Amino acid sequence: MKVLGYGAKKRGVADQIFDQAGIKSLRNRHDGLNSKKRLAQNKWKSEMEKESPDQQLIAEAKEDEKEFGDILASLPKVWHDLDSAGNKISANNKPVIRPGPNSVFSKHHLLAVGKEFKVSDLIAEFYCFAFSKLATSALKVKNALESCVENSETPIQWDTAAGINLTQVSKKQDYVWEKYTDKEGIKRKRKANPQLTAASDWGTKRRKISITRYHDDKYDHDKMKRSISPNFIHSLDASHMILTINEMSDAGISSFQMIHDAFGTHAEDCDEMFEIVKRTFVEIHKDNPFDRLLEKYGVDVPAKGSLKLEEILESEYIIH
Secondary structure, three states: OHHHHHHHHHHOOOHHHOOHHHHHHHHHHHHHHHHHHHHHHHHHHHHHOOOOOOHHHHHHHHHHHHHHHHHHHHOOOHHHHEOOOOOEEOOOOOEEOOOHHHOOOOHHHHHOOOOHHHHHHHHHHHHHHHHHHHOHHHHHHHHHHHHHHHOOOOOOEEEOOOOOEEEOOOEEEEEOEEEEEOOOOOEEEEEOOOEEEOHHHHOOOEEEOOOEEEEEEEEOHHHHHHHHHHHHHHHHHHHHHHHHHHHHHHOOOOOOEEEOOEEEOOHHHHHHHHHHHHHHHHHHHHOOHHHHHHHHOOOOOOOOOOOOHHHHHHOOOOOO
């Protein structure tokens, strides 16, 4: 919850996700920076008291002091709003109780039997809520893509500027149930895909048996809806990589490294690859794959922001 606590409070997301761990992480960060700032300040002050002060050392120490001060100024001012118990002090000095020891994220709750899934579900829920507040455009894209699945009885299809034609298919599945007797001798049934133990025949070895039937003419729309957003984004990442590799090859660069959507090459070719990455990124998105997909399935295209694609060609940074 450290990251959620820091980002959530800074961006004004719901108070309940800014828990004690988030408060502690901010205080530790603040105290550490304050200590470094004071050390830098003491360094140049003590140097100035010398008979022949080192002006370069003084300048460097003052620069360090300013740098740490700037970072401190950028941190959310949470520590000024909390009392020693970790409660928020409101404008009228009435404390607003935080989750504190009763939070579902507290240690005793995490260790409680049967609470594990509840905790993980809540973390996921709060994370999605925070993300939707911090990245509203991403949520609009996700909702629009899911609407495409809702508007189609068959798997949806799209293509990219790299010449890739894609179809997202998730077939309906049926599971065969098997009957078994539990340790208490009670007859039960379960899907035939859990691990089964047959000590009398295999000793302590376990065998996992899966019996599943896939329907060619029936589709799992819930699963397709859940997976369309990541699959669409991954298709653009893959297309971007293809165009980047092709253009790098044309430029005589034969070494290419990737980890998912992070690209790399030898140091001597990095500058040229950087320009290629920007050009191919613009090429992918000028083709408007997102708009074309939405229009194909009768979904309204969300309003565009102020970014002009061509500006990326002149950008100093790009995430790759």
